[in-house]
Amino acid sequence: xxxxxxxxxxxxxxxxxxxxxxxxxxxxxxxxxxxxxxxxxxxxxxxxxxxxxxxxxxxxxxxxxxxxxxxxxxxxxxxxxxxxxxxxxxxxxxxxxxxxxxxxxxxxxxxxxxxxxxxxxxxxxxxxxxxxxxxxxxxxxxxxxxxxxxxxxxxxxxxx
Numbered sequence: 535x536x537x538x539x540x541x542x543x544x545x546x547x548x549x550x551x552x553x554x555x556x557x558x559x560x561x562x563x564x565x566x567x568x569x570x571x572x573x574x575x576x577x578x579x580x581x582x583x584x585x586x587x588x589x590x591x592x593x594x595x596x597x598x599x600x601x602x603x604x605x606x607x608x609x610x611x612x613x614x615x616x617x618x619x620x621x622x623x624x625x626x627x628x629x630x631x632x633x634x635x636x637x638x639x640x641x642x643x644x645x646x647x648x649x650x651x652x653x654x655x656x657x658x659x660x661x662x663x664x665x666x667x668x669x670x671x672x673x674x675x676x677x678x679x680x681x682x683x684x685x686x687x688x689x690x691x692x693x694x
Contacts (some may be wrong), residue, residue, distance in 0.1 A: 535628065536565030545615065547573040547602040554621050554679065555605055561623065563675035568637075569621040573613040576600040580608040580668065606668035606679065616685035622678045629676040631669070638665070638682065655680075 540557070542550050550571040557569055577589050577599060585591060585601055588610045594601060613619065622634040635651050642649040642657075649665075652658045657665035657680075667680035 535625075538565050538567040540567065540569045542569070542571035545572055545574045547576040547578065547600050547613065550619070551578070551602055551604055554677075557621065557623055558605070558670065558672075558675065558677055563623065563625045566625075566628070567621075567623040569623070571619050571621075572615055572617065573602075573619070574600065574615065576602050576613045577610055578602050578604055578613055579610045581605055582607060583610060604668070604679075606670045606677075608666070608668035611666065611681055613681065616683070618682045618684055620680055620682060624676055626671070626674055626676050629671075629678075631678055634678045635667075638680075657682075 538561075540553075542553060544550060550573055553571070554569060557567055561567060575598070577585075577594060579585055579588055579601070581603060583603075585603075589601065591601070593599075620638065622637075624630070635657065639649050639651065639657065647659060649657050649659050652663070655667040655669075656663050664683045665680050667678055669679075670677050
């Protein structure tokens, strides 16, 4: 099986999410694809979320923070250049969520970061969450995408 690695140099959240959607809908799923990307300050919401309930839109507008919607479910998350995003696309019959997590955890361990898989599709270092994931499936392909906190600015833009 072939392996494809794509890295975006663009930090526009709509471009990156559209690229992720293009990868999912257009690329032939005969190979595994890893897409790495970062966004400028953005709150990204799941496909079914209401931004006026989930986000502090007035504060986001005042601070020039983008709002974007992803195609998977899950909660609202904050992205900035201190956050790296990953997307794994695989053929459905070769999709292995555990292998995806292992790739990220092994990469972090090579950087001296002792990350572990925790609970509900999250990764953590010690007792602190550093990554959350969401998933999307079709008949012939599946993807697993997530955030990876590196050095993000803490902003209170999402309601909890």
